[in-house]
Amino acid sequence: MKCTRCKALACVALPSHHSGFCKDCYPLFFTKQVETAIRREKMFTRDERILVALSGGKDSLALMFELNLQGYDVTGLHIDLGIPNSSEKARKKVEDFCDLHGLNLEVFEMEKWGLPIPDVKAHVNRPVCAVCGKMKRHHFNRIAREGGYDALATGHNLDDEVARLFANTLRWDTAYLSDQGPVLPASEGFVRKVKPLFRLSEFETANYAFLKGIEIHSDPCPYASGASFTHHKELWGELEHRSPGQKFQFYQGFLKKGKPAFAGLEEEIGAELAPCSECGSPTSAEICSVCRIKKAVAESKAKAAA
Numbered sequence: 001m002k003c004t005r006c007k008a009l010a011c012v013a014l015p016s017h018h019s020g021f022c023k024d025c026y027p028l029f030f031t032k033q034v035e036t037a038i039r040r041e042k043m044f045t046r047d048e049r050i051l052v053a054l055s056g057g058k059d060s061l062a063l064m065f066e067l068n069l070q071g072y073d074v075t076g077l078h079i080d081l082g083i084p085n086s087s088e089k090a091r092k093k094v095e096d097f098c099d100l101h102g103l104n105l106e107v108f109e110m111e112k113w114g115l116p117i118p119d120v121k122a123h124v125n126r127p128v129c130a131v132c133g134k135m136k137r138h139h140f141n142r143i144a145r146e147g148g149y150d151a152l153a154t155g156h157n158l159d160d161e162v163a164r165l166f167a168n169t170l171r172w173d174t175a176y177l178s179d180q181g182p183v184l185p186a187s188e189g190f191v192r193k194v195k196p197l198f199r200l201s202e203f204e205t206a207n208y209a210f211l212k213g214i215e216i217h218s219d220p221c222p223y224a225s226g227a228s229f230t231h232h233k234e235l236w237g238e239l240e241h242r243s244p245g246q247k248f249q250f251y252q253g254f255l256k257k258g259k260p261a262f263a264g265l266e267e268e269i270g271a272e273l274a275p276c277s278e279c280g281s282p283t284s285a286e287i288c289s290v291c292r293i294k295k296a297v298a299e300s301k302a303k304a305a306a
């Protein structure tokens, strides 16, 4: 196959775009998709400060690399979860990446904050990933809000978005369907959330990271259950294989036709919000659920030690 742009030998075939690219032209395709996402969805401008959530995986590092290349004012945020034999490796990848490219980085340590994820696993009677995800979202938003950032960018790609949309649709979860999308506008206590990679698949992002020589953290988390959307992603992989372009059509169709039909139903998610008396994050109770979990774990540890 020849490169659609320069006619050299292509190294990446993209059936969903009826095209293929060589190693020099592929990054231009990637850049264009990110530019289009930011422009069409009005995600942010070059005058705004963007906090980028960096896990150390291909998506978040590729996103940071690309936004910096495009001249945006970006700072990385890594959350060190404190998981033995895992978190230190992810953190090292992120720190090395930011050092190499001269990028600003903030690191937040769950251990220092008082609740490393192993303590959640040992003391909270809920699936560890559900609580870990909640903690990460909480701190991303809190740190972005306290740091006065204009937006929080995450590396969610098209596969992530389609898998989540599919899961929400299977449950007809109207409240979540009403606010799923590449941009979640700022509201009281919440910063704007954006997903500039939503037009690109996991495969496309992985290719970009590889061609740019980005060293990524790819070891699975030792606590991963494997359940999180994996099955739905496999199903969509099969559909996409049979009919290239299906994933993007499904997601775009939702944004244009489905999402407006659910508008206004987000109120179902929560009641009136006020700042948490402990951490200032928006909550419908006096103390937010994350601070409540932290307190409960501290009590459980104290009891176990007594």
Ligand code: SF4
Pocket: 081, 117, 128, 129, 130, 132, 133, 221, 222, 223, 224, 225
């Ligand atoms: Fe957290 Fe679960 Fe992800 Fe591990 S797999 S980082 S515990 S959400």
Ligand code: ZN
Pocket: 276, 277, 278, 279, 280, 281, 287, 288, 289, 290, 291, 292
């Ligand atoms: Zn709180």
